[in-house]
Each structure stands twice: as C-alpha cells, then as structure tokens.
Amino acid sequence: MERIDKVVAPLKSRLQKQTDPERELDRILDHPSLRSFRQQHPEYPREMYRRSLPQLRQMVTERKHCDHCPGLNQCPNLVPGYRTELQGFGGYLDLRLAPCEKRIAQEEEHRRKQLIRSHYIPTDIIQATFDQMEWDSGRADAIEAVMDFCEQFESGRPRKGLYLYGPFGVGKSRIAGAMAQYLVRYGIDSLMVYVPDFVREIKESIRDGQIQRKLDALRQATVLIMDDVGAENITPWIRDEIFGAILQYRMVEKLPTVYTSNLGLDELEEHWAHSDKGGIEKTKAKRIMERIRPYVEVCYVDGPNRRLV
Numbered sequence: 001m002e003r004i005d006k007v008v009a010p011l012k013s014r015l016q017k018q019t020d021p022e023r024e025l026d027r028i029l030d031h032p033s034l035r036s037f038r039q040q041h042p043e044y045p046r047e048m049y050r051r052s053l054p055q056l057r058q059m060v061t062e063r064k065h066c067d068h069c070p071g072l073n074q075c076p077n078l079v080p081g082y083r084t085e086l087q088g089f090g091g092y093l094d095l096r097l098a099p100c101e102k103r104i105a106q107e108e109e110h111r112r113k114q115l116i117r118s119h120y121i122p123t124d125i126i127q128a129t130f131d132q133m134e135w136d137s138g139r140a141d142a143i144e145a146v147m148d149f150c151e152q153f154e155s156g157r158p159r160k161g162l163y164l165y166g167p168f169g170v171g172k173s174r175i176a177g178a179m180a181q182y183l184v185r186y187g188i189d190s191l192m193v194y195v196p197d198f199v200r201e202i203k204e205s206i207r208d209g210q211i212q213r214k215l216d217a218l219r220q221a222t223v224l225i226m227d228d229v230g231a232e233n234i235t236p237w238i239r240d241e242i243f244g245a246i247l248q249y250r251m252v253e254k255l256p257t258v259y260t261s262n263l264g265l266d267e268l269e270e271h272w273a274h275s276d277k278g279g280i281e282k283t284k285a286k287r288i289m290e291r292i293r294p295y296v297e298v299c300y301v302d303g304p305n306r307r308l309v
Contacts, residue, residue: 025050031060037086044088052093059084059095072102081106115187116180117217120194121227125177133178138303139171145299146179149256153186161223161256163296165264169305172260176225179258183223191221199232202242215242219249223256230263230271236281239272239288247291257295265293 028034029049034056038044049056062077062084072081081103084095099107118126135143142164152158164172180190205211218224224246232238250257263271273285 021050021053025053025056028053028056028060031063033059033063041088044093048088048091048093051091055084055086055093055095059086066100069100069102072106115184115189116192117190117221118180118192120197121173121177121192125173126180126192128174128177129181130178133171133174136303138166139175139301142172142299142301143175143178145297146175147182149258149297150179150182150186150188153183153188157254158256161296162258163261163265163292163298164259164301165261165298166301166303167305168262169307170301170303171306172301173227175301176227176258176260180223180225188222190223190225191217192225192227193218194227195229196232199234199238199242202238215245218246221255223258224250225258225260227260228262229259230261230268234272234274236275236284240284243272244288244291247288251291251295257292259292259296265289265298268292 025046029038058078065076066083070076075081077083079097081100082097083100085098086093087096088094116126130143130147133143145162146164149158149162164175166172176192180192183190202211202214205214247257249255261268269285269289271285272288273280273282275281
C-alpha cells in the first residue's frame with residue numbers, strides 16, 4: 001500500500017501551481033488578448049496587472065466563451081452579447097463592456113427593420129433588392145431613377161418624388177420595395193402602404209377614433225411609398241380629407257412621396273374626379289393632382305406580366 005504522502009504530494013504540487021498568483025498571472029498574460037493589450041500599453045507595469053487579477057480572469061474567461069460562441073441566445077458571458085475589454089484607471093485595470101460582432105449585426109438588423117415600415121405589403125415585396133432584380137429594357141430606366149432618388153439623400157433631400165406607372169405585373173411594387181431597402185444605406189426611414197387596403201382600414205377606423213394617428217404616420221414618414229394608388233374605391237371624403245390632408249402636409253414640409261400605379265397621371269385625375277355616387281368633381285380632383293404633378297418625376301415601367309410566369 002502506497003504511503004499517503006506519495007499520493008498527496010503530486011496533488012499538492014498541482015494545486016500550488018494552480019493557486020500561485022504569479023503562475024496564474026503568467027498564464028493569463030499569455031492569452032492573445034492580453035498580449036495584444038500589453039503591446040498597446042507598454043507603460044502599464046506588471047504590478048498593475050497583479051492588482052487587477054480578478055478582472056483579468058473574467059476577461060480571459062469571456063474571450064474563451066467567444067472563441068467557442070454558442071450564439072447570442074445561449075451566450076454564457078456576464079452580459080449576453082457583450083464581452084469585457086480592459087481600460088486603465090487609478091492604478092488598476094478596469095473592465096468595460098463592448099458588443100460582440102454578433103450583437104452588432106443583430107442591432108444593425110433591428111435598425112434596418114425600424115427604418116423600413118410597411119402596411120399591407122407582402123414580405124417578398126418589402127424585402128426585394130435591386131441586385132436580385134432583372135434589369136430588362138422595360139424597367140431599367142425606372143430602376144436607375146429610383147436609385148438616383150435614393151442617392152440624393154447622401155447630400156440632402158430630393159426635390160421631387162417618383163411616380164412609377166405601367167401595366168399589371170411588371171414589377172412596380174417590387175422596385176418600390178427595393179427602394180425602401182436601398183434607402184437604409186443612407187439612414188432614411190420609409191413607409192410603404194398598399195393604398196386600397198389602407199383606404200378600407202381608414203373607413204373602418206371612423207368608429208375607433210384612430211384616424212388621426214394613422215394619418216400622422218403617413219404624413220411624417222421621410223419617404224412615403226403609396227403602392228397601387230388609383231386601385232382604391234374613392235369617395236369625396238377619402239380624396240379630400242384623407243389624401244388631401246396627407247399630400248398637403250408633405251408638400252409643405254417638402255417630404256418626397258413615391259407612387260406606384262396602373263394609371264398615368266391624367267387617368268389618376270379622372271379616377272379621382274368620380275365619386276362613389278356617380279358624380280363628377282373635376283375641380284377637386286385637379287386640386288389633389290396639383291399636390292402630385294409638380295412634385296414627382298414620372299417613370300413608365302413596362303415588360304411582361306411576371307405574375308403569369
């Protein structure tokens with residue numbers, strides 16, 4: 001039977017190595033993150049690191065977690081999605097939190113989603129991008145005009161919005177959705193609204209008193225995209241009190257508006273001249289159009305009906 005001291009001695013020796021502060025400090029300072037930090041701060045003496053051993057332990061532990069990252073939802077760090085970094089303060093090394101790459105990417109994605117709002121717009125439309133789109137001859141000019149519109153935000157604000165019109169299914173809404181994605185590059189918020197469904201919602205909102213809040217959202221968006229305008233069931237109240245109020249505000253505040261439609265501007269004016277009771281109100285329709293015609297560049301979009309492909 002072995003003597004007890006022969007068994008205990010190796011264990012004791014290993015324990016001493018593990019608990020010896022100087023050995024532990026050497027081991028921690030050999031971590032790549034600490035080696036890099038020491039190269040950046042040669043003025044910090046070893047004693048400063050020795051006094052800050054608990055902070056160094058935490059930093060190295062969290063860096064090891066990051067090296068084998070299980071994902072944000074399972075992050076084992078003290079604050080999920082963040083890792084500690086060192087900074088000198090009062091003769092000690094203190095810790096500050098910094099977001100990791102995955103947290104930064106998540107926050108950027110959240111920011112993008114906050115900038116792009118939509119109402120009754122299918123997901124595939126609002127998530128469209130120009131690099132996924134066919135630039136055929138029927139819509140290349142419109143796409144270039146839309147991209148130019150977005151790029152003007154780099155140095156200010158476009159003087160005019162856009163009016164995209166053409167036959168059914170040629171991709172007008174998809175171009176507008178891609179524009180909303182492109183505007184994110186310049187930090188510009190947009191709101192894309194499918195007009196026929198929005199009109200139905202407004203009519204139903206008379207009872208719940210939410211009309212003003214919904215109108216304010218359309219009035220105040222930096223870029224408002226009115227999709228499929230002219231396909232709604234028009235009434236004098238919708239035309240004058242809803243569209244009129246929205247467009248008047250945006251005209252005064254110089255906020256650009258983008259439209260997609262199957263109708264040209266003259267056809268849209270004729271559509272808005274008709275009331276739901278069969279009357280004709282050309283003057284009121286013309287008044288609304290005066291808030292559109294001078295403030296848009298008109299782009300015709302053509303091509304095959306891609307809904308049938």
